[in-house]
Amino acid sequence: MSTSQFHIIGHELCPYVQRAVITMLELGIPFDRTDIELNNKPDWLSKLSPTGKVPVLIVDQTTAMFESTVISEYLQENGAQAFHPSDALDRGLHRAWIAYGDQILDVIATIIYRTQTETEQVEAFGKIAGMFAILDKQVSEGPYFAGSQFQLIDAVYATVFRFLPALGLLATMDLLAACPRLRRWSHALAHRSSVVSAVPNQFDVMLRQFIADQSSFAAAQLR
Ligand SMILES: N[C@@H](CCC(=O)N[C@@H](CS)C(=O)NCC(=O)O)C(=O)O
Structure with missing residues (x-):
């Protein structure tokens, strides 16, 4: 150990x-x-x-x-460094939007592991697209959620957006169609060195294989 x-x-x-x-x-x-x-x-x-x-x-x-x-x-x-806003109200709002990110991850998990039909899957993708459209209105001009500083909320959404290439192979809709800010934000997050280093280089290939190994509708689509 x-x-x-x-x-x-x-x-x-x-x-x-x-x-x-x-x-x-x-x-x-x-x-x-x-x-x-x-x-x-x-x-x-x-x-x-x-x-x-x-x-x-x-x-x-x-x-x-x-x-x-x-x-x-x-x-x-x-530690010595803040990773959340210092203002209590801002911090509370970041926690709320982090919880919202967890709900999006739950829907993504439903698609990967549980949906059994195309109808269920389309419904789940619609839910994600709707949640993204609401989130889009909360994001700053950039590059990160609240401006120039990369914070915990950015770490959370970096991991949500990392699913987009795999989800793009499954969805018939563009999940970011109504989300110009999320498009820009997700791009900035994908290039952050901590975000790049948190997963293996082969992440996209490994994720596709991981999904294909499940017993969901998505798995069958990828096989
Ligand atoms: N709310 C938990 C969620 C953790 C979670 O769902 N981890 C998954 C892997 S991504 C897991 O360990 N799943 C195994 C299982 O459910 O048995 C957290 O934020 O740490």
């Missing part, structure tokens, strides 16, 4: 793991990383993760913390 202060247990493609990893890269926090297989979880995971999910952050080789946003907030509170 690692002797580092921070050791993250993750999965190569998981957006929630990326959220914690991008946070550590942005804050300059050294860490070790162990990726597991979700369909063949190691026995020791259940001792660390009460939900059986990743990410888990092992702190000082003793304490296991779970839930990606909690992990990211803990890391920034424990």
